[in-house]
Amino acid sequence: SSNKEAFSNDLLTSIVDSWQNAYAMQVFTVSREEINDLTGKKISVSYKDNSSSELILQLSNNSLSLFNIQKQLKYQFPISIKHKLFAHNEPL
Secondary structure (H helix, E strand, O other), X not given: OOOOOOOOHHHHHHHHHHHHHOOOOEEEEOOHHHHHHOOOEEEEEEOOOOOEEEEEEEEOOOXXXXXXXXXXXXXXXXXXXXXXXXXXXXXX
8 A cells, every 4th residue: 555645636736836936035055064964854856857856854933944965055945835835734
């Protein structure tokens, strides 16, 4: 059995649109040491050209941070974007 949930096409379209249109409040460079010490939920993003990015998600009370492991960048978003980037029932 699989623990993956089925999402409606409308919900998936909404989530994809939100990711494509998301703008970070701030972007920081992160050292390789900081990347190695990160804790959080790992996310893999695949693109049409078969490339992919590995991200680490961290949540605080007022922000959502995504760390791009390969590019050593931290993208900081307002916490209000959480429900737009992730399905409402996705545990984070």
